[in-house]
Amino acid sequence: MADGFDAVLIGAGHNTLAAALHLSARGWRVGVFEGAQQAGGAVKTGAYTIPGFHHDWAAMNLSLFAGSAFFKDYGPELMRHGLEFVPVSHPFASAFEDGTWCGVSTDLAQTTARIANLSAKDAETWGAMVQGFGAQAPHLFGLLGAKMKLSALAYFVFKTLRAKGLAGSLDLARFLAQSPRQFLTQTFESPKVQAMLGAWGMHLDFAPDVAGGALFPYLEGMAGQAFGMVLGKGGAQTMITAMVSAIRARGGVVETGVPVARIVHERGRARAIVLADGRRIEAAKAVIAGVSPRALVQLSGGLAPAFDTAMTEFVHAPGTMMIHLALDSLPDWAAGEALKSFAYVHLAPSLDQMARTYQQAMAGLLPDEPVIVAGQPSAFDASRAPQGRHVLWVQVRMAPGTIKGDAKGEITATDWASAAEPFAERALDVLERHAPGLRAKILGRCIVSPAAFEAENPNLVGGDQLCGSHHLSQNFLFRPARGHADGSTPIANLHLTGAAVWPGAGTGAGSGFLLAKKLVGH
Numbered sequence: 144m145a146d147g148f149d150a151v152l153i154g155a156g157h158n159t160l161a162a163a164l165h166l167s168a169r170g171w172r173v174g175v176f177e178g179a180q181q182a183g184g185a186v187k188t189g190a191y192t193i194p195g196f197h198h199d200w201a202a203m204n205l206s207l208f209a210g211s212a213f214f215k216d217y218g219p220e221l222m223r224h225g226l227e228f229v230p231v232s233h234p235f236a237s238a239f240e241d242g243t244w245c246g247v248s249t250d251l252a253q254t255t256a257r258i259a260n261l262s263a264k265d266a267e268t269w270g271a272m273v274q275g276f277g278a279q280a281p282h283l284f285g286l287l288g289a290k291m292k293l294s295a296l297a298y299f300v301f302k303t304l305r306a307k308g309l310a311g312s313l314d315l316a317r318f319l320a321q322s323p324r325q326f327l328t329q330t331f332e333s334p335k336v337q338a339m340l341g342a343w344g345m346h347l348d349f350a351p352d353v354a355g356g357a358l359f360p361y362l363e364g365m366a367g368q369a370f371g372m373v374l375g376k377g378g379a380q381t382m383i384t385a386m387v388s389a390i391r392a393r394g395g396v397v398e399t400g401v402p403v404a405r406i407v408h409e410r411g412r413a414r415a416i417v418l419a420d421g422r423r424i425e426a427a428k429a430v431i432a433g434v435s436p437r438a439l440v441q442l443s444g445g446l447a448p449a450f451d452t453a454m455t456e457f458v459h460a461p462g463t464m465m466i467h468l469a470l471d472s473l474p475d476w477a478a479g480e481a482l483k484s485f486a487y488v489h490l491a492p493s494l495d496q497m498a499r500t501y502q503q504a505m506a507g508l509l510p511d512e513p514v515i516v517a518g519q520p521s522a523f524d525a526s527r528a529p530q531g532r533h534v535l536w537v538q539v540r541m542a543p544g545t546i547k548g549d550a551k552g553e554i555t556a557t558d559w560a561s562a563a564e565p566f567a568e569r570a571l572d573v574l575e576r577h578a579p580g581l582r583a584k585i586l587g588r589c590i591v592s593p594a595a596f597e598a599e600n601p602n603l604v605g606g607d608q609l610c611g612s613h614h615l616s617q618n619f620l621f622r623p624a625r626g627h628a629d630g631s632t633p634i635a636n637l638h639l640t641g642a643a644v645w646p647g648a649g650t651g652a653g654s655g656f657l658l659a660k661k662l663v664g665h
């Protein structure tokens with residue numbers, strides 16, 4: 144049972160867990176207090192449909208975690224605590240309405256041959272890009288893993304200038320500012336190749352015409368080609384179970400089912416947290432809040448006017464809906480049997496369709512044809528479902544957090560309790576078109592609407608899976624706000640961490656690990 148700690152952490156998302164583990168390893172006594180019954184936040188696995196079928200509630204792709212600086216340091220320890228990965232050599236593909244498909248596999252010859260079917264010139268471009276990736280990667284990953292302080296950024300610019308010269312550095316800067324459409328249409332001639340890569344922007348909130356989004360189709364394409372994808376054995380939860388076990392083994396406390404109601408601060412110091420059950424937990428050195436920026440203001444009762452305004456004005460991205468399916472067998476993809484061997488099948492036929500979907504969600508409308516990411520983890524990991532059966536992880540992008548209407552004029556409901564079913568049917572119609580007979584294979588299903596996401600994890604405001612838009616005005620030095628990209632707040636020993644803080648969303652444990660290293664000096 145908890146009484147006093149060096150650091151008290153709010154929420155058991157993977158960022159706070161990463162921070163807690165690093166602090167414990169450096170001798171701090173840590174206590175993590177999670178509101179939900181299960182640790183993990185957006186990374187958890189459960190039998191949401193039928194016993195024996197293990198579904199990743201939100202995140203499925205653990206490549207960012209496996210490639211993270213945190214994993215580099217703590218991988219062996221986590222493996223001893225049960226972490227297991229499943230490598231995937233066919234990471235992603237797109238299926239198109241005309242019965243064709245294109246996909247990226249770690250075998251370069253396979254990928255190139257598929258692209259060559261669409262455009263010989265694009266296949267050549269792909270090959271050249273893959274060759275050049277080794278030279279680009281240190282700059283891009285260096286930037287994405289850097290502390291976001293002016294001094295660190297200046298050092299990054301200096302290093303880039305030295306390695307690439309002025310023209311090369313300006314080209315890199317221009318690329319970082321480009322929209323996915325600018326980059327993709329200037330680089331590839333086949334609209335299908337453009338769409339296949341553009342779909343990665345939609346995993347964040349980089350629709351085709353959003354400035355600053357070119358990086359993600361590029362990086363995910365190149366990383367998929369070079370490394371494939373990494374899944375969690377038995378479910379993404381494996382990384383959380385291992386982190387919690389490692390923290391406890393080092394003497395830390397992780398309690399679940401205990402929402403934090405208040406952060407106590409006096410005379411410029413955070414002293415304690417108060418749980419919803421009334422307990423007060425003292426923090427000798429730090430309170431670390433893995434919450435949304437708005438929630439930080441609510442929990443603390445306000446810290447300083449300018450900071451509170453910045454946190455309150457923090458912009459969230461449109462939401463996501465998930466449909467978890469327990470299936471008799473994998474979808475029979477009309478475009479070809481080969482699609483059964485891909486981790487993600489994107490149903491995002493063109494840049495225009497993605498741009499329209501995003502715009503509709505931004506305007507509060509249920510998109511007429513949502514983008515679908517169909518995840519097939521059980522194709523690689525038989526432990527996810529009873530023998531011969533499968534789970535399908537269906538991500539429906541985008542969906543408005545607050546519904547103002549329906550772009551198709553069919554769904555009249557404007558609350559998620561009533562709109563989730565008909566909107567899920569619309570998504571299943573898209574899937575059925577691409578995989579005829581899918582509905583007949585469904586043994587069980589569970590829909591998680593944007594409202595249901597937020598109800599379970601308050602950080603997913605309006606179902607925003609990123610905990611805040613990554614658009615340029617809210618990224619890099621500005622995530623979550625100027626002067627606070629290192630998680631600092633106006634109170635010296637109160638810190639914000641999680642997806643809202645640089646380097647942002649995903650399972651890379653970046654903000655939590657950077658913060659813990661800052662607190663202990665290394």
Ligand SMILES: Cc1cc2nc3c(=O)[nH]c(=O)nc-3n(C[C@H](O)[C@H](O)[C@H](O)COP(=O)(O)OP(=O)(O)OC[C@H]3O[C@@H](n4cnc5c(N)ncnc54)[C@H](O)[C@@H]3O)c2cc1C
Nearest residue numbers: 154156157158178184185202203204403608641642649650
């Ligand atoms: C549908 C979906 C799919 C995704 N897919 C992927 C993917 O495949 N790959 C990938 O890399 N990323 C993916 N992401 C993004 C990634 O999962 C998240 O960015 C990341 O997990 C966020 O981690 P976090 O540490 O910020 O906290 P979160 O995971 O958001 O956890 C925060 C925790 O804090 C708790 N909490 C909040 N307030 C309180 C309080 N007052 N008291 C106590 N506890 C509190 C919450 O209950 C929650 O458990 C996905 C996200 C979603 C939603």
